[in-house]
Amino acid sequence: MMHWLYEAGIGEERAALIEQGRLTEARIQRQDEPHLPGAIIDVKLLARSAGGHRARALMPDGSEAMLQPLPKGVSEGAIVRAEIVREALVEPGTLRTKPPRLRPVAPETPLRPAPSLIERIESQGLDIVRCIAAGTDSLADAGWNELIDEAETGQIGFAGGMLTFSPTPAMMVVDVDGDLAPRALALAAAPALAEAIRRHGMGGSIAVDFPTLGDKADRNAVMAAFDAAMSTACERTAINGFGLMQIVIRRTGASLIELHAADPVRWQLLARLRSAERGIGTGILRLDLPSAESQLLGARPEWLDALQRRTGRMVAVSAVSA
Structure with missing residues (x-):
């Protein structure tokens, strides 16, 4: 059985996907975030990049975003209708913020605000249990507090080891550590990594430091274990001789770990x-x-x-x- 738990909290919406009694996916959407994915807006083209493939754009509230790709035949100063495909992101450890990312849409596309979190999960057609403050804390019973602890510490344990997630301006870096032999440790870490990526809503570039495995067959076995557990669409490299693997996932916003680190x-x-x-x-x-x-x-x-x-x-x- 699969269903969502949903809570309209103060300042944010919260949701957790429950599959066979386990919390497999969680989302937090801040209610005052002005540039959420899915909104259709009109923007003013400001300046093209050096390569001409994207441009800075002025949004209705006066902030800037990056528009890519550029519609054919538009010049600086033109009004372009666009969809927000990625919200603004705070770069961990810096005072910089990556601006929202936009993509052009047909001029006749109706303007619309971004969908709320409840609207996003309603569109999936799954059952939704609405949590209220009175009575049982269904989110906590499903593992919400443990999830929050993972987001705050960046550490996620598995049998025989630990994953440590460290957000950086360029990518999420994951260290695999534990007491098992290298092959056993990497094989145990691979499915735990895939589940953590989904649970915390990670996207963008993720670099994983597995134990060094000299045997190519061992590395292939670890990659197969990861692929079998990874339900989120992604691209990845092979694990190299130093134990490094890179994963790239479509990104629309911050993961829970990044959300905590940002503020x-x-x-x-x-x-x-x-x-x-x-x-x-x-x-x-x-x-x-x-x-x-x-x-x-x-x-x-x-x-x-x-x-x-x-x-x-x-x-x-x-x-x-x-």
């Missing part, structure tokens, strides 16, 4: 609001927050209003030392 303060605050919403009690609800989270909540009064409305309680926020 851990917001990540933690929204998690605290989720816990507070599920809390049982009467009277004033007191939130003791680290100063950074308190400042963020002060800048987003609609989140505090939502918490008070959903719990039916007044909320008192206090900033505490970390």
Whole structure:
């Protein structure tokens, strides 16, 4: 049996795909992200790249995006109708943000906002269980808390070893480590890697450092184990003599690991609001927050209003030392 668990949280939507009782895929969509994939917008062509295959484009809110490929016959200053195919991405460890990516569509294509997360999963035709704050925490029962811990630490254990995911500006880097012999370790890591990629919604370029395997037959066996477990469409290289394999997956947004790395303060605050919403009690609800989270909540009064409305309680926020 396969179904989605869906939760309309404060500040974000959350969903988890459950297959045979296991959480196999998870998604978080921030409600105020202005440039989500699927939106159809009109943009102004600003400047072509040196090669002429793509161009900077001005979006309706005044921010910039990259348009690729360029429609034939358009010049700088022209208005082009386009679809957002990848949201803006924060480059880990830097202050830079990769702009959204667009692709041109037919001029007669109707303008539309990006679909919400609930609309995206509804389109799959699977059963959806809507989770509410009262009663059983179905997401937690399905393994949501363990998933969140994986995203925060970047570490995912498997029998005999550990995968460590490290986001970089260029790619996601994965280290395979453990106590097993190299061949056994790599064979155990391969399906765990495939499942983690799907579970956390990873895309783009992923470099994996398997144990060094001198025998080509051993490397082929590891690749076969990965391919058998990998349900997400991808391209990959062979494992080279140093144990390196590269995977490339179509990317529409940040993985859960990258989402946490890009803004851990917001990540933690929204998690605290989720816990507070599920809390049982009467009277004033007191939130003791680290100063950074308190400042963020002060800048987003609609989140505090939502918490008070959903719990039916007044909320008192206090900033505490970390």
